[in-house]
Amino acid sequence: DIVMTQSPDSLAVSLGERATIDCKSSQSVLYTSNKKNYLAWYQQKPGQPPKVLIYWASTRESGVPDRFSGSGSGTDFTLTISSLQAEDVAVYYCQQYYSSPLTFGGGTKVEIK
Amino acid sequence: QLQLVQSGAEVKKPGASVKVSCKASGYSFTGYHMYWVRQAPGQGLECMGWINPNSGATKHPQRFQGRVTMTRDTSMSTVYMELSNLTSDDTAIYFCARVKRAVNPDGWFDPWGQGTLVTVSS
Numbered sequence: 001d002i003v004m005t006q007s008p009d010s011l012a013v014s015l016g017e018r019a020t021i022d023c024k025s026s027q028s029v030l031y032t033s034n035k036k037n038y039l040a041w042y043q044q045k046p047g048q049p050p051k052v053l054i055y056w057a058s059t060r061e062s063g064v065p066d067r068f069s070g071s072g073s074g075t076d077f078t079l080t081i082s083s084l085q086a087e088d089v090a091v092y093y094c095q096q097y098y099s100s101p102l103t104f105g106g107g108t109k110v111e112i113k
Numbered sequence: 114q115l116q117l118v119q120s121g122a123e124v125k126k127p128g129a130s131v132k133v134s135c136k137a138s139g140y141s142f143t144g145y146h147m148y149w150v151r152q153a154p155g156q157g158l159e160c161m162g163w164i165n166p167n168s169g170a171t172k173h174p175q176r177f178q179g180r181v182t183m184t185r186d187t188s189m190s191t192v193y194m195e196l197s198n199l200t201s202d203d204t205a206i207y208f209c210a211r212v213k214r215a216v217n218p219d220g221w222f223d224p225w226g227q228g229t230l231v232t233v234s235s
Binding site: 052104107 | 173
């Protein structure tokens with residue numbers, strides 16, 4: 001199984017400041033034939049199911065604010081919130097869909113400083 | 114409107130089984146694989162496997178082998194997940210989640226059901 005490791009476990013950021021979350025996979029999730037990274041990012045608020053933000057490592061889902069961006073390739077990925085808003089307080093998860101079983105990172109809790 | 118609606122919360126005793134349903138609407142039910150994902154209290158997300166609503170084929174991780182059964186009723190656009198021989202470690206919120214990409218079992222999930230809390234307690 002591919003193990004997804006996120007860091008940090010939690011972070012506190014001031015409103016309007018940048019938040020950065022890292023995700024590392026135990027093996028590459030880059031499919032060389034199509035040059036796509038099989039990685040997604042989700043946001044989960046309390047009492048709600050996760051909501052997809054990013055797929056193919058850097059493609060923003062329709063309706064997701066452009067302050068959210070994804071980057072990286074192979075085994076190392078980053079989710080960046082460029083200017084943290086109050087409504088961004090949540091837990092964020094990365095997920096690989098390169099191989100079965102699909103696996104998630106352990107989550108990163110983002111709070112307001 | 115694209116939607117997955119799950120059945121209500123359950124309380125079960127150790128050793129019992131639980132069956133959770135997930136009714137889909139707003140899209141072609143047989144065109145997309147459906148996963149079950151669970152989340153223990155205060156913990157992360159764990160995939161329990163998928164069902165192909167068209168063929169009924171299923172696949173799940175080894176750790177759930179022999180304990181999880183996924184079925185579907187195409188006439189009701191509903192998938193079911195039954196978990197047997199429950200222990201306290203199975204206490205969790207269980208989500209159904211549709212793979213966004215048609216036909217393909219590997220992908221990101223959208224939408225998700227609202228979740229069903231299953232509590233295992235003597």
